[in-house]
Amino acid sequence: MSRLIVVSNRVNPPSGEGEESVGGLAMALAAALKQSSGIWFGWSGQTTPEFTGHLRIETVGGVTAATVDLEDQDLDEYYNGYANKTLWPLFHYRTDLAAFDRAYDAGYRRVNARFAETLRPLIRPDDLIWVHDYHLIPLARELRALGVKNRIGFFLHVPWPAHQVMINLPRHRQLVEAVFDYDLVGFHTPEYQQAFEDYVLNEADGLVAAPGRLKAFGRTVEVGAFPIGIDADDFARLVKSPRAHRMRDLMTACTVFRHLIVGVDRLDYSKGLEERFLGFERFLTDNPDLRREVLMLQIAPVSREAVEAYQEIRGRLDALSGRINGEFSDVDWAPFRYVNKNYRRDELAGIYGAARVGLVTPLRDGMNLVAKEFVAAQNPDDPGVLVLSRFAGAAGQMPDALLVNPHSAEEVADALRRALAMEKPERIRRWRALFESVQREDVTAWRNAFVAALAGDAALQAAV
Structure with a gap:
């Protein structure tokens, strides 16, 4: 059985004590990681004067968590900057609040490269890698540059904006091109999936290679709607x-x-x-x-x-x-x-x-x-x-x-x-x-459907 590696900006596995304070998403991902003896990788929430790539690995509530510290500059440019001052307002149609700063863009790309370099030694040839949310859109591109050939999936937990909103972002084409280094991209609703497809068709000269498959930038990616639920x-x-x-x-x-x-x-x-x-x-x-x-x-x-x-x-x-x-x-x-x-x-x-x-x-x-x-x-x-x-x-x-x-x-x-x-x-x-x-349509059905699609397991997809 392949291991599952979950990558998110922050790592939040349940500890086993006081789980009533932990969200259903963390519980569902933790259950999948336990089943596959997987790893949850991401930022520790702590900063360090200088980035070293030092990994802190511990088992929390039966889940192996691998975390890394970021520099203060990373926090300012990647997290507070590009993620929360640029992409978050843009993806929520608040272009009036979006800050377009080259330093933020550079910090975003730098941290994604650092995540990839730190994660790379942990990856085995048959691992499935599941990347979460807008903080880490370029991560697959960075992993591919390091020679990773595993199946990599991406799930967006926020809306994908309409084409005419997305093009407000400087370097929007480069960001979307990075999405095509994933094998599977998931959205909450068919509406968000359609908005992504509209961008690819109208802005990237892409085409629908087959239902649920888009071709652009010389690559093909599978896309689908996977509505998340609760337990x-x-x-x-x-x-x-x-x-x-x-x-x-x-x-x-x-x-x-x-x-x-x-x-x-x-x-x-x-x-x-x-x-x-x-x-x-x-x-x-x-x-x-x-x-x-x-x-x-x-x-x-x-x-x-x-x-x-x-x-x-x-x-x-x-x-x-x-x-x-x-x-x-x-x-x-x-x-x-x-x-x-x-x-x-x-x-x-x-x-x-x-x-x-x-x-x-x-x-x-x-x-x-x-x-x-x-x-x-x-x-x-x-x-x-x-x-x-x-x-x-x-x-x-x-x-x-x-x-x-x-x-x-x-x-x-x-x-x-x-x-x-x-x-x-x-x-x-x-x-x-x-x-x-x-x-x-609960959180377990969501998780199983996405992981099955990422694994290419038609039988499991039909079952869920």
Whole structure:
């Protein structure tokens, strides 16, 4: 059996203790690595005065983790720079926030070359290599330059932008050409796959060699849509955990409101938080009879604080949340709680389970697993309602949610009113359809489908 080597910017295998705080993606990848005696390779999260390529290898929760330190300059140019100031905003259609700096580009290429040089001695001839996300697009090209002939797959966890957006990137052709050093490239949705194909056909003079196979730059690559999911049964188990029960009891103990509306997002401009706050404000304005019936809880852990755009959005959200509470609160009641704090997965399960409405309204999202976690956490006999942005990758799999345009405060407000008024039989019908989808297209099915396609295992592909 071939080993699997997973490569990502950061390495996060579960330790075996406190796994309720580890995401489902890490759990699924760790399970595959254990099965194949594989390796998880990436940045340690630490910096060093000078890059040495020294590998730190340890076994964590049964998974072999191989990590390397980066220089401060690498962190600034590769991670904070090209990854998070250039590619992230561009891939989320925020060209107004994208920084195009040659130093960032150089740092990005330098770190990918360093990753390849450090990883190369670990690779055996029959290993399968699975590279993750926009941080590492050129990694296969660098590995090929070092003589690696293994099957290498790449999965993009964010949207691939439309052709006319992508060409805003300096050296966009070189970046896309590097994609063709992979054997398999996966996207969350057919829409993102089609956007990539449109670029190849229109900008790179490529062609469709066969269904799911593109030819350009003298090479051929297999492409496909592999929608990621969660471990729905495991998340439903977390709902019954002591921490989840305590959190649910805490949320329902307050008798000032009857219905909880909840949003959970990393603090990021792609998540539509400003627009969501305005939608809730519009709901309060339009529905004075319901004001004291609801509490909106927005959990938004702070991220990427070194990037200016994130500092700015935090300031705007602080002001907006204060304005809403200042306008609508009374001495014994406030409609809005805005929390910049991380919570464990089992605690979030309890919060989701207490909510009547899950409000998930990104402006653009690769998939959005919060929507699926909310569904998995619901009481089958009395479930809440999911309000979901039509611009989340998950929208194509979840038509029984209330789909909204997050840019429209009126549409968000109307959906909130409809969700709160929805009778139990309709809520149960919608939830059952959503939960069946979440269970069927879970994280294990995603992992198995991609690895089977990468291995070229037709029998396994048919089975999953």
